[in-house]
Amino acid sequence: MKGILFALLGGFFLTFQSVANATISNQIGSWQAAVMTQLTGFVLAFAIVLMIRDRSYRQLTEVSPLYASGGMLAAIVLFSNMTAVHIMGVTMTIAVFLIAQLVLALVIDSKGWFDMSQKKIGRTQIAGVLMMIAGVIILKL
């Protein structure tokens, strides 16, 4: 029960984040909004790291620099998210984001790219993606 509430809250925060970013970018510009939210988010996350006396950053040297620099992709993600919300609203933006995200995750898992353990693509997963695409078409019909 607690897990369900947390998961629903996580979804709420994700949508809230898209909306807030789109609103802020509308008023002060997309890059300004991206810089601001990432900076304030970092300050808070860093404070949490200090508070819980988390020393696991020492193991960062064991992580491939490519994977460790993944955060930089946020610039592209944020910019496309804010612009897409301006153009077509939150529901459509989230729907297309999820489809692209899941399809690529399927490809990455099936090929075992980026050190992911290789998994076969299931029929239910293809059916799931097709159902989502049908949903988007109905949303926009």
Added chain:
Amino acid sequence: MALGILLAIIGGAFVSIQNTFNANVKMRVSVWTTTALVLLLGFAASLAAGLVFEGAGLFSFQAEPWFWFSGIVGVGVVASVTQGVQNLGPSRAISLVMVSQIFFGLMWDTLGWFGLEQVPFTWQSLFGVLLISGGVLLFQLGPVLEQKRFVRLNPDIAKANDWQ
């Protein structure tokens, strides 16, 4: 519209790559250190992109006070999703997160809060969102169900393969 869809496809693809990279980082480093690192690099990359596209104009803006708290939401995402995954396991938690995301999206479009352009509610859009949610659940939980069925039908093979 076409541009919006194209941008959302690009954005979603990069979310997928970023999740994969972050998963590799989290194998060695805690969730919070990973989050701090990801946000720091996101800040650096956005700052660099902003300077390239807008020069010093990047810094001339009038922010309302609440803008400065927007980053807290991102930390809320990490905290709740991590808790959800710990309680429910990744497949069930992530599918719920995604379903919740799309329903709150519909709610937000309908209400038009935060200066968002209001999109009137229609039963058709609710049906679309229900289909998308069904698709998410099938995608995330399908493999688990298929595996269970396989184990039930072929208990010996399943045991031999050391599945569970």
